[in-house]
Amino acid sequence: MSEHYNVTEQDQSKRIDKLLSDVIADASRSQIQGWLKDDVVLVGGKAVKSNYKVQAGETITWRVPEPEPMDILPEDIDLDIVYEDQDVIVVNKPSGMVIHPAAGHYSGTLVNALLYHVKDLSGINGVERPGIVHRIDKDTSGLLMVAKNDLAHKSLAEQLSKKTVERKYEAIVHGEIPHEYGTIDAPIGRDPKDRQRMAVVEDGREAVTHFRVLRHFDAFTLVECTLETGRTHQIRVHMRYIDHPLAGDPKYGPRKTLDLEGQALHAKSLGFEHPRTGEWKKFEVEAPQEFTDTLRYLETREG
The missing domain is CATH 3.30.2350.10 (Pseudouridine synthase)
Structure with missing residues (x-):
């Protein structure tokens, strides 16, 4: 299945391998350079080299090799x-x-x-x-x-x-968020200092996360996050960006954190239009035991 990307004014004069490594979250820059070498990636129907500088208005097409x-x-x-x-x-x-x-x-x-x-x-x-x-x-x-x-x-x-799927998450984050609601509108792309991580970067892809505070604890906050977009590691990157990284997050959080097997993040709610009937379907599930045990620990610590 062929895919495409329309080059914007913001992308003007970027190297094509760098641009596509931000656009295609699952592909590394070296992978994309291989695709360019094999003529898998085309600009206006023509093969280009890795160092090609894109121009606004061009259409990049690619077919990911099987x-x-x-x-x-x-x-x-x-x-x-x-x-x-x-x-x-x-x-x-x-x-x-x-x-x-x-x-x-x-x-x-x-x-x-x-x-x-x-x-x-x-x-x-x-x-x-x-x-x-x-x-x-x-x-x-x-x-x-x-x-x-x-x-x-x-x-x-x-x-x-089209951003019509409803996705809500619960997360335990470091720090006490002073306001009850917020929206983080900050583009996400690969971290230029570490290609294994994502980060808020000026030339990243649009990323929007809405959050509301569910409960305050001493040095931690329980929040509900609603995704408007779905970038790789979006909630983890956005909460770090506002200085409230997820508890237990080994990639984006601090070393001194709660004793967890990974980030305290739970996809609690999912809603979508049924592909055949058009009926709106919505589902909710409770957080797992480790998550609820952590909340209980934070409660008792306050008492």
Whole structure:
């Protein structure tokens, strides 16, 4: 499936490999340089080199090469399936589970479990990510929608693109936020100092997070975050940006934090239009035990 990006005034004169490494969150700059070398990436239908400087108004197209087929085996792993019909599955993913196989994680993933429990999944994202429309991080728990056929996949992906999917998260963050509501509108791209991380950068992609305070604790705050966009690590990066990083976050948080197995982030609510019936579907799940135990610890510490 071919994809494209229209170069904006803000992108003017950027190197094409640098621009695409920010636009395509799953691809590294070296990967993109390989695609450019193999003429997978075209500008106005023509091949260009990695150091090509883009011009506003140009259209960049690319077709991600098919991955080397991996022998992804179905695995009998317990899944908390919140909803399922002929088109969609909604899963409550546990913290610690990787979404799809990749280097270092060839088994025990959500995809391995889905292949065991479900006969058919959409093939749009290839053999490594069947049915996967969007993702949540390994150590983030909560709701995820999965497409069982291409009709559902296209509909759900379009809803994500149009920002009509409702996604709400609960997070425990460092510090006491002085106001009850806020909106973080700050573009996100790869951190120029560390390509393994994302950061708020001037030439990043649009990213908007709304939050409201649910409860104050001594040196911590429980917040509800609503995603308007869905950039990689968006909530984690945005909360760090306003100096309230997530508790337990090994990548974006402080070393001195709560004793957690990863960031205190839970995808608690998910709403979307059913791809076949058009009916609005909304689901909510309680945070996992570790999250609620942490809240209880913060309560008792105050007492």
